[in-house]
Amino acid sequence: MDGDVRINPYLAGNFAPVRSEDDFDLEVVGEIPAGLRGALFRIGPNPQFEPRDPNHHWFVGDGMVHGFYLDGGKASYRNRYVRTPKWQVEHEAGRSLFAGFNPLLGDPSVAGKDAGVANTNIVWHAGRLLALEEGHKPFEMNPRDLGSKGYVEAYQGRVTAHPKIDPATGEMIWFGYGVGEMPLSAGMSYGVTAADGSVVRRQDFQAPYSSMVHDFMVTENHVLFPVLPLTGSLERAMTGRPPYAWEPEKGSFVGVMRRDADVSTIRWFNTEACYVFHPLNAWEDSDKLVADVMRYDTAPLFPNADGSPGAKSAARLVRWTFDLAGDSDAIKEEPLDDLDGEFPRVDPRVETRRHRHGWYAADPAHAQTIRQSAIAHLDLQTGKRQVYALGGGDQTSEPVFVPRSADAPEGDGWITAVVWRAAEDRSDLLVFEALDIEKGPIATAKVPRRVPFGFHGNWASF
Numbered sequence: 062m063d064g065d066v067r068i069n070p071y072l073a074g075n076f077a078p079v080r081s082e083d084d085f086d087l088e089v090v091g092e093i094p095a096g097l098r099g100a101l102f103r104i105g106p107n108p109q110f111e112p113r114d115p116n117h118h119w120f121v122g123d124g125m126v127h128g129f130y131l132d133g134g135k136a137s138y139r140n141r142y143v144r145t146p147k148w149q150v151e152h153e154a155g156r157s158l159f160a161g162f163n164p165l166l167g168d169p170s171v172a173g174k175d176a177g178v179a180n181t182n183i184v185w186h187a188g189r190l191l192a193l194e195e196g197h198k199p200f201e202m203n204p205r206d207l208g209s210k211g212y213v214e215a216y217q218g219r220v221t222a223h224p225k226i227d228p229a230t231g232e233m234i235w236f237g238y239g240v241g242e243m244p245l246s247a248g249m250s251y252g253v254t255a256a257d258g259s260v261v262r263r264q265d266f267q268a269p270y271s272s273m274v275h276d277f278m279v280t281e282n283h284v285l286f287p288v289l290p291l292t293g294s295l296e297r298a299m300t301g302r303p304p305y306a307w308e309p310e311k312g313s314f315v316g317v318m319r320r321d322a323d324v325s326t327i328r329w330f331n332t333e334a335c336y337v338f339h340p341l342n343a344w345e346d347s348d349k350l351v352a353d354v355m356r357y358d359t360a361p362l363f364p365n366a367d368g369s370p371g372a373k374s375a376a377r378l379v380r381w382t383f384d385l386a387g388d389s390d391a392i393k394e395e396p397l398d399d400l401d402g403e404f405p406r407v408d409p410r411v412e413t414r415r416h417r418h419g420w421y422a423a424d425p426a427h428a429q430t431i432r433q434s435a436i437a438h439l440d441l442q443t444g445k446r447q448v449y450a451l452g453g454g455d456q457t458s459e460p461v462f463v464p465r466s467a468d469a470p471e472g473d474g475w476i477t478a479v480v481w482r483a484a485e486d487r488s489d490l491l492v493f494e495a496l497d498i499e500k501g502p503i504a505t506a507k508v509p510r511r512v513p514f515g516f517h518g519n520w521a522s523f
């Protein structure tokens with residue numbers, strides 16, 4: 062490349078999209094346990110065409126689903142685009158038309174049209190495979206052939222990519238942000254989908270300010286909405302400044318309410334400016350709520366409000382405690398771990414309940430690039446941490462837990478992770494014993510090409 066051409070980092074290396082939709086039988090090294098039957102679905106951005114925005118952001122590429130199907134010790138792989146309305150209109154045009162984050166850069170022919178990319182998370186709920194992206198409705202996919210089915214209209218509006226599924230009730234609890242007539246507004250929604258897949262609640266409220274609310278926390282009886290100072294501003298966007306930016310002077314708020322209460326009862330707790338993309342989990346301890354979250358000092362990947370580059374920052378696991386019986390609205394914070402990490406996950410059977418085990422993609426080199434070179438397991442009962450370092454410049458995706466059986470104890474099962482092999486520019490699916498990460502993978506399923514860095518995934522047995 063010419064020295065004066067700036068390569069967008071999200072179009073280079075293993076961030077760059079793959080252009081083919083493939084079906085591969087995978088070579089397996091080691092042994093995939095016979096009990097590990099089902100599919101790991103992963104999703105991430107994969108722009109269909111060259112983006113219009115020279116400052117193209119990782120978060121706005123078209124969603125592509127990568128399915129790893131395991132059965133009888135064998136593994137196969139399939140990837141397909143999520144054929145959203147945006148994908149279809151651009152496919153017909155043969156080029157990018159939508160603007161990404163910057164509303165000034167779109168082609169006039171798509172002004173006001175649905176720009177959903179369904180690229181952030183893929184969840185299995187009520188017999189449906191849902192591709193999620195926080196600005197739009199869930200988009201249903203066929204779990205077997207990864208064919209696109211379309212938006213689930215019952216949701217009516219924006220839905221987080223990080224809903225929580227209550228393992229006792231089967232309900233899916235969710236929220237939306239930026240809800241309202243105007244883009245980048247402070248409006249939020251709280252919603253519930255019943256175990257049978259019907260949307261049974263959606264209620265709107267106002268946050269203290271407009272924020273990118275990427276994820277939230279749910280406990281057995283409560284819901285917690287983090288409003289942290291990665292702010293949204295239409296005024297900024299319309300004057301050529303960043304639509305989303307780090308504005309620490311706004312402080313951090315977390316709204317707490319009972320799951321069965323009206324949104325008018327939300328109590329806003331507060332703490333110093335920080336950012337959290339992903340909590341590990343949250344639970345109740347009598348009249349206290351406890352949330353373990355991956356906390357950054359400053360929001361990574363986004364500029365300051367004046368457009369200057371944001372500071373580099375790493376996330377580490379901290380414990381937030383909310384005293385519902387106390388007079389103070391201050392959040393108590395204590396460190397849980399001293400290793401940089403992202404994409405924390407629990408055994409889904411303890412989501413919303415007290416957890417003992419957590420896994421995350423770790424960055425022992427403190428590279429602060431959202432590119433993690435190790436997988437970590439943290440036992441919060443013993444305080445013992447296990448780390449498996451990949452080496453060789455290899456990078457891992459989020460580790461996803463699969464229980465050994467429905468009634469196995471918490472943590473008894475496997476960790477699956479998709480890893481990019483830097484030297485070969487190719488990817489592998491790794492399977493670990495979840496409580497013995499240090500041992501290294503017990504099975505490796507080799508993909509003949511790379512799987513681009515993505516966001517989230519989940520296991521489904523169907």
Ligand SMILES: [Fe+2]
Pocket residue numbers: 181222223275276338339516517
């Ligand atoms: Fe996320």
